[in-house]
Amino acid sequence: MPRAATTTDVFNAVAEPRRREIIGLLSDGREWAVNDVVVRLRLGQPAVSKHLGVLRKVGVVTVVRRGQHRMYRLEAAKLKPIHDWAKTFERFWNHKIDRIKESAEQKAIKKIAQENR
Amino acid sequence: MPRAATTTDVFNAVAEPRRREIIGLLSDGREWAVNDVVVRLRLGQPAVSKHLGVLRKVGVVTVVRRGQHRMYRLEAAKLKPIHDWAKTFERFWNHKIDRIKESAEQKAIKKIAQENR
DNA sequence: CAGTTATATTCCTATACTGGAATATATGTC
DNA sequence: GACATATATTCCAGTATAGGAATATAACTG
Secondary structure, X not given: OOOOOOOOOHHHHHHOHHHHHHHHHHOOOOOEEHHHHHHHXXXXXXXXXXXXXXXXXXXXXXXXXXXXXXXXXXXXXXXXXXXXXXXXXXXXXXXXXXXXXXXXXXXXXXXXXXXXX | XXXXXXXXXXXXXXXXXXXXXXXXXXXXXXXXXXXXXXXXXXXXXXXHHHHHHHHHHOOOEEEEEEOOEEEEEXXXXXXXXXXXXXXXXXXXXXXHHHHHHHHXXXXXXXXXXXXXX
């Protein structure tokens, strides 16, 4: 019985460290050509092409053909399920959001205090 | 060249859907015995034991021996790297934290308005 | 069109993994 | 100690995949 395919879902796609690196590159908001990724990650072209293929399959990246170039861009929204999943365990660690709320409340109180002065 | 092992890191450990399910069970804050997971997930005991073994290896769960029972509990902090990683792409989707701030400010203003009434 | 460049895909190979049957090990009860 | 229960581990078998060499396909330039 085989392991879940890398293209099963986003979780499986990003499990591979190299693919997380690629996602990190593309998160600069720009489009990257395959060869740019090749140079940057010091990987062979076939390897990069294959990784991008996986990411494309799960929708994390999209590709635009520009002549002989294939420009890849990140579709970050597709990573949200991972964030959402991990977020369900947030209550077990630092209550970061609570802290943000408190901080915002303090600021608002201070602001109003100054306006009433 | 093999795929990254499931015990390489947390990302690889949770790529497998069954293991995410197990984590979901343990997130109720209680300790679960292997057999309880078996019954709940309708999986065979060896399979559950192996999945728990992977999770234990990466530190996501810990085990306490209670006589012939092995009680497993979640170490949710170990999932934080996933949240943190996904979070770096948050700026690409709904500005959720901004919304929390606004909401908190609104509440504070309302509270003060009532106290001054 | 020939030659060049970009890149997707195939080929190759060894490894890892999934579930459950089977087995080994550990603990409990009478 | 015999028997029962809990569970870790081994065995089995077929599949998927990583990287890079090789190849196929697509686009560009002169």
